[in-house]
Each structure stands twice: as structure tokens, then as C-alpha cells.
Amino acid sequence: xxxxxxxxxxxxxxxxxxxxxxxxxxxxxxxxxxxxxxxxxxxxxxxxxxxxxxxxxxxxxxxxxxxxxxxxxxxxxxxxxxxxxxxxxxxxxxxxxxxxxxxxxxxxxxxxxxxxxxxxxxxxxxxxxxxxxxxxxxxxxxxxxxxxxxxxxxxxxxxxxxxxxxxxxxxxxxxxxxxxxxxxxxxxxxxxxxxxxxxxxxxxxxxxxxxxxxxxxxxxxxxxxxxxxxxxxxxxxxxxxxxxxxxxxxxxxxxxxxxxxxxxxxxxxxxxxxxxxxxxxxxxxxxxxxxxxxxxxxxxxxxxxxxxxxxxxxxxxxxxxxxxxxxx
Amino acid sequence: xxxxxxxxxxxxxxxxxxxxxxxxxxxxxxxxxxxxxxxxxxxxxxxxxxxxxxxxxxxxxxxxxxxxxxxxxxxxxxxxxxxxxxxxxxxxxxxxxxxxxxxxxxxxxxxxxxxxxxxxxxxxxxxxxxxxxxxxxxxxxxxxxxxxxxxxxxxxxxxxxxxxxxxxxxxxxxxxxxxxxxxxxxxxxxxxxxxxxxxxxxxxxxxxxxxxxxxxxxxxxxxxxxxxxxxxxxxxxxxxxxxxxxxxxxxxxxxxxxxxxxxxxxxxxxxxxxxxxxxxxxxxxxxxxxxxxxxxxxxxxxxxxxxxxxxxxxxxxxxxxx
Numbered sequence: 347x348x349x350x351x352x353x354x355x356x357x358x359x360x361x362x363x364x365x366x367x368x369x370x371x372x373x374x375x376x377x378x379x380x381x382x383x384x385x386x387x388x389x390x391x392x393x394x395x396x397x398x399x400x401x402x403x404x405x406x407x408x409x410x411x412x413x414x415x416x417x418x419x420x421x422x423x424x425x426x427x428x429x430x431x432x433x434x435x436x437x438x439x440x441x442x443x444x445x446x447x448x449x450x451x452x453x454x455x456x457x458x459x460x461x462x463x464x465x466x467x468x469x470x471x472x473x474x475x476x477x478x479x480x481x482x483x484x485x486x487x488x489x490x491x492x493x494x495x496x497x498x499x500x501x502x503x504x505x506x507x508x509x510x511x512x513x514x515x516x517x518x519x520x521x522x523x524x525x526x527x528x529x530x531x532x533x534x535x536x537x538x539x540x541x542x543x544x545x546x547x548x549x550x551x552x553x554x555x556x557x558x559x560x561x562x563x564x565x566x567x568x569x570x571x572x573x574x575x576x577x578x579x580x581x582x583x584x585x586x587x588x589x590x591x592x593x594x595x596x597x598x599x600x601x602x603x604x605x606x607x608x609x610x611x612x613x614x615x616x617x618x619x620x621x622x623x624x625x626x627x628x629x630x631x632x633x634x635x636x637x638x639x640x641x642x643x644x645x646x647x648x649x650x651x652x653x654x655x656x657x658x659x660x661x662x663x664x665x666x667x668x669x670x671x672x673x674x
Numbered sequence: 675x676x677x678x679x680x681x682x683x684x685x686x687x688x689x690x691x692x693x694x695x696x697x698x699x700x701x702x703x704x705x706x707x708x709x710x711x712x713x714x715x716x717x718x719x720x721x722x723x724x725x726x727x728x729x730x731x732x733x734x735x736x737x738x739x740x741x742x743x744x745x746x747x748x749x750x751x752x753x754x755x756x757x758x759x760x761x762x763x764x765x766x767x768x769x770x771x772x773x774x775x776x777x778x779x780x781x782x783x784x785x786x787x788x789x790x791x792x793x794x795x796x797x798x799x800x801x802x803x804x805x806x807x808x809x810x811x812x813x814x815x816x817x818x819x820x821x822x823x824x825x826x827x828x829x830x831x832x833x834x835x836x837x838x839x840x841x842x843x844x845x846x847x848x849x850x851x852x853x854x855x856x857x858x859x860x861x862x863x864x865x866x867x868x869x870x871x872x873x874x875x876x877x878x879x880x881x882x883x884x885x886x887x888x889x890x891x892x893x894x895x896x897x898x899x900x901x902x903x904x905x906x907x908x909x910x911x912x913x914x915x916x917x918x919x920x921x922x923x924x925x926x927x928x929x930x931x932x933x934x935x936x937x938x939x940x941x942x943x944x945x946x947x948x949x950x951x952x953x954x955x956x957x958x959x960x961x962x963x964x965x966x967x968x969x970x971x972x973x974x975x976x977x978x979x980x981x982x983x984x985x986x987x988x989x990x991x992x993x994x995x996x
Contacts, residue, residue, distance in 0.1 A: 510689075511689070511692060511693055511696065514689060514690075514693050514972055514975055514976050514979070515693060515696070515697070515968075515972060515975075516930055516933055516934060516968065516971040516972065516975060517930060517934060518933075518934030518937055518938075519933070519934065519937065519952060519967065519968060519971060520697070520700070520968070522937070522952075522953070522956060523697075523700065523701060523956060523964060523968070524700070526956050526957070526959070527701070527959075600815075604817050607817050607819075607820075608817060608818070608819055608938060611817075611819045611938070612819075612937070612938065612941060612953060613957070614956070624817075627817075627819070627820060627823065630823070631823060631942075635830075635831065635834065637827050637831070640820070640823050640824070640827060641824065641827075644817070644820040644823070644824070647817060647820065648812070648815045648816055648817075648820070651814075651815035652811065652812070652815045655811070655814065655815060
């Protein structure tokens with residue numbers, strides 16, 4: 347369809363205002379290379395380049411992205427960004443209040459450790475947990491959802507009953523139990539436990555897309571030309587689920603960071619000396635007069651989550667225009 | 675309708691059994707109660723085996739679940755392996771407190787959320803609308819425990835600075851513990867209620883606003899306006915009542931979130947409620963007490979999902995049962 351339009355187009359210089367309908371639905375990546383040969387080069391736009399344009403125009407999402415790059419960047423390079431190590435003790439400045447002029451501008455804690463540095467290292471831990479959980483749960487959810495949606499049958503039934511059941515369980519209580527029994531305060535164990543609970547949402551979405559697309563003509567065509575199940579699932583159908591999967595993975599970063607913080611705060615998540623934002627907030631819990639110990643890491647947490655949510659919203663609008671979040 | 679209700683009630687029994695079995699398998703796989711016994715040096719091998727046998731710890735998990743289930747049904751969730759005390763009296767006491775906190779929070783959040791949702795929808799894109807959109811975005815991003823701590827710090831600092839006691843920041847009562855309503859009790863539970871209400875309010879106001887906007891754009895609202903009905907009547911009679919329907923489901927599904935939030939808020943404010951009970955027992959690895967909490971909360975969540983389903987069908991005659 348695009349080819350025809352390009353060959354007969356009266357105005358080859360103008361780019362089409364909208365992507366061809368079937369390219370939007372089916373995610374025609376192959377269209378990128380189709381150019382016309384009349385000396386005038388015209389780039390056909392893929393679904394992804396339209397998504398990128400929509401995303402770049404989304405002001406809140408861009409603001410969120412900038413915020414995230416700064417905060418996560420600082421976390422990733424905590425070793426060079428932070429002025430002190432997270433456990434460097436300064437006995438001359440116990441409980442120093444935050445000041446803009448002195449070198450402890452987030453103040454210090456009960457051991458005189460620089461709270462700005464601790465917050466930066468805390469961001470690093472939270473960031474690692476968030477990204478790990480998002481990636482692992484997405485991969486697992488995609489695999490389960492793809493298999494259930496493609497093969498249907500008992501595995502599909504089992505999966506759906508399981509996700510229904512998960513919805514009836516008190517989520518935080520179960521996570522706390524798991525963290526208390528298997529977490530043992532380790533960052534990676536906690537991440538695994540969270541990932542083990544976060545995959546069901548993504549599996550459901552992927553399953554839904556697979557269920558409808560497996561009946562499409564192009565899947566039949568692929569089958570007729572001898573493609574195996576594996577190739578059909580991952581080469582032909584999977585790219586169409588990427589939009590919602592990316593959106594959900596992004597939002598899972600925020601949920602994972604918040605949940606980890608809650609677990610750590612309750613004493614069943616990450617344990618000191620590893621600083622995570624939840625652990626830092628706990629430090630301030632019993633010192634209401636030393637407000638900065640609670641307020642500052644919490645603000646950082648809220649900032650990260652708001653940024654992630656904005657980026658997720660922007661991605662949803664860009665990648666998944668049919669499933670717009672209620673914002674009207 | 676009646677057959678539908680009966681079927682849904684019957685259906686939730688296996689769901690509850692499966693849900694508690696999963697929790698049971700999960701808890702007993704990881705938290706082996708034998709460790710507590712083995713750690714006791716005074717326990718002889720014979721006694722150890724006898725205890726094992728009495729508490730059915732020497733059988734496989736499905737069999738042990740069966741014993742637990744019998745015990746739970748006939749002996750009100752049984753006794754703790756750790757303290758050898760009945761679980762039920764403790765559980766009813768803490769549930770009473772949690773019901774007060776969560777119930778009040780839910781009422782406050784629903785009333786305010788619905789009111790703000792209505793006005794945001796009527797005055798879409800007004801300053802009021804943008805203000806509460808921002809508030810709800812903050813509410814979604816705010817960790818419950820952090821909000822609780824902020825409120826606690828605020829009121830402790832007010833007390834320390836000016837010696838004014840507006841709300842108490844820990845516990846349920848001053849002096850004699852009783853479970854009756856009083857100004858003292860309200861001063862104690864105000865902050866946990868506020869915490870939970872703010873978080874739920876963010877959710878309800880957004881949903882109410884979206885539901886109102888949905889209904890406002892329907893044909894029958896246009897018809898009502900075209901007939902010349904005053905706008906107030908259109909909104910109250912035609913829009914508001916229909917927009918309430920989805921809120922029923924949201925409110926019921928949010929109960930799980932509220933119970934989770936109660937774990938955190940009750941810990942912060944040292945409220946002797948279900949969440950605090952659960953955290954304490956989990957810290958002690960008191961397996962059957964943890965199990966009792968999980969079973970009760972699962973039952974509550976399933977019950978409210980059921981109520982929401984039935985109410986939904988009752989409120990929306992377009993829903994058919996077959």
C-alpha cells in the first residue's frame with residue numbers, strides 16, 4: 347500500500363501526514379528502506395519514527411526524561427558524583443542540618459555521614475532494583491504470555507487462573523512474607539522476589555495480543571511458507587506487543603522502587619549498610635526533629651516516581667495510541 | 675439474580691481455599707517451624723519427635739494444609755506454634771482497630787474524592803481541576819510510609835515547638851485501652867486515617883472525574899439537556915448517578931491496597947491493628963499467626979470483590995446474568 351502511494355504520489359516532496367493504517371497496526375519496520383527512485387529521496391517513516399516524534403512532542407514526558415537522566419545518571423556514577431563515600435564518618439558534624447554553603451548540603455546523620463552522598467548511593471540501589479525488576483519481569487511475562495496466547499490450551503487456562511488468584515492475594519503482605527523468608531536483606535534477592543510478582547500484568551497483556559494476532563492472515567502466510575512456531579512467535583507476532591510491554595516495563599520501574607522502599611522501611615527489604623532510599627528514610631524515622639533525614643530521600647523518591655510516570659505516560663501516548671491513559 | 679449471587683458465593687469458596695493453600699505452601703516452604711524447635715537445646719530428641727507429630731510437622735505440605743484447614747475452621751484459625759496461644763482473640767482485637775482506621779479513611783476518601791471528581795469534571799481545565807490533577811499525581815507517586823512519616827514529623831514538631839497537642843502520633847489511647855469512640859481515640863487515629871485517605875483520595879478523584887467525563891459525553895445527557903432540563907438536574911440525576919457505578923468497583927478493589935497501606939501506617943503510628951500484628955508476627959516468624967492474617971485478608975478481599983460484583987449488577991441494569 348505504501349509503495350503504491352509513493353509511486354503515484356503527485357507531490358513526492360511532502361511526507362505523509364499519517365502512517366499507513368496497516369503499518370500502524372502491524373508495526374511495519376520494513377518500510378524504513380522503501381524510497382522512491384525519481385532522484386528525490388523520500389524516507390518513508392516507520393511506526394517507530396512516528397512514535398519517536400509523538401514522544402518528543404510530549405512535554406511532560408520530555409521533562410520527566412530529563413529529570414530521570416539527571417537523577418539516574420548521578421546514581422549510576424555515584425562514585426564520582428558523590429562528594430563522600432556513603433559510609434564515611436565525620437564525628438565533628440553529627441546531625442548537621444542541611445545548608446547551602448557548607449559542604450554537607452543535605453546535612454549529616456547520627457554518625458556524621460554526608461547525607462547527600464548517602465542519598466546518591468541510595469538512588470543507585472533503588473535504580474538498580476527498579477531496572478532489574480522491570481527487565482526481568484518483562485522478559486518472563488513476555489515468555490509466559492506468548493506461550494499462553496499462542497498455544498492456548500491448559501497453559502493458558504493455568505496462567506489466567508493464576509493471575510486471577512494473584513489478584514485476590516494481599517500483595518504487600520505476600521511480598522513481605524517472601525522478603526522475610528527469602529530476602530535476607532540482599533538487594534538482588536529482593537529484586538528477584540519483586541520480579542517474581544510483577545510479571546503477571548505483562549503476561550496478561552502479551553497473551554491478549556497473541557490471542558488476536560495468531561488468527562491473522564499474515565501469520566497464516568508465514569505458516570504456509572514454512573515458518574516454525576518459534577519464528578512466528580518471536581519474529582512475526584512479538585514486535586506488535588513491544589509498545590504495551592515497554593510502557594508497562596517503564597511503569598514497573600516506579601512500582602518496583604516504591605515497593606522496595608516500603609519493604610526496606612518495614613525492615614524486610616534491603617538492610618543497612620547498603621543505602622537504598624527506603625533504608626535512608628528509616629534512618630530518620632525516630633528523629634522527628636532531624637527532619638531532613640526523612641524528607642530529603644523521600645522527596646528524591648517522589649521525584650523519581652513522578653518522572654518515571656511522566657515518561658510512561660508519554661510512551662503510552664506514543665507507542666500505544668489505542669490504550670491512552672485517562673487524562674482528558 | 676439470586677442464582678447468580680449463589681453461584682458467585684459458591685465460586686468464591688474454592689478461590690479462597692486455593693488462595694490460602696498457596697499462602698500456606700509459600701509460608702511453610704520457607705519458614706520451617708522446625709527451626710524454632712531445633713534451636714531449643716533443652717528439647718530431647720524424643721520430645722522433638724513427639725511435638726513434631728502432634729503439630730503435624732512431619733507430613734507433606736498438602737497434608738499439613740489439610741490439618742491446618744480443619745483447625746482453622748473448627749478452632750478459629752488455631753493456635754500459634756510459637757506462643758501456644760489461641761490466635762483468634764488477638765486477631766479480633768486488632769481487626770476492630772483496623773476496621774476503625776480503614777473504615778474512616780475509606781469514608782473520608784470516597785466523600786472527598788467523589789466531590790472533587792465531580793467538580794473537576796464540570797469545570798474541566800479550570801484552576802481547580804489542574805490543582806487536584808497535580809495533587810493526585812503527587813498522591814500516586816507518594817510512598818504511603820513516607821506520607822505517614824511526614825505527618826508524624828509535622829505534628830511532633832508542632833508539639834515540641836509550641837506545646838500544642840492537635841493529634842497524637844503513636845498508639846490508640848491515652849490510659850485505659852478501650853475500643854469506643856471518643857475525642858481521645860479520634861485524636862489518635864486522625865493521622866493514620868489522613869494518610870490512608872490522602873492516598874485513596876488521589877485514586878477516587880481521578881476515577882470519578884474520568885467517569886463523569888465519560889457520562890457527560892453520552893447521548894442521553896445531550897437528550898436531557900435538549901429537553902431543557904436545568905444543568906443542576908442533568909448533572910445530579912443523569913450524570914452523577916451513572917458515574918458512581920465504576921467507583922463501586924474501584925473502591926472494592928482498592929481495599930487490598932488499603933490493607934497493605936494499613937501495614938505501613940500502623941507500623942509508623944504504632945497502632946495495635948492487623949498490619950502491625952502481621953509485621954510483628956512476621957518478624958518473629960510465627961508461621962500460623964502470619965497464616966491467619968493472610969487467610970483473613972484474602973477472605974476480606976474476596977468478599978469485597980463479590981460485593982462489588984453484585985452491587986455492580988444491581989446498579990447497572992445493562993449487566994445481564996446468565
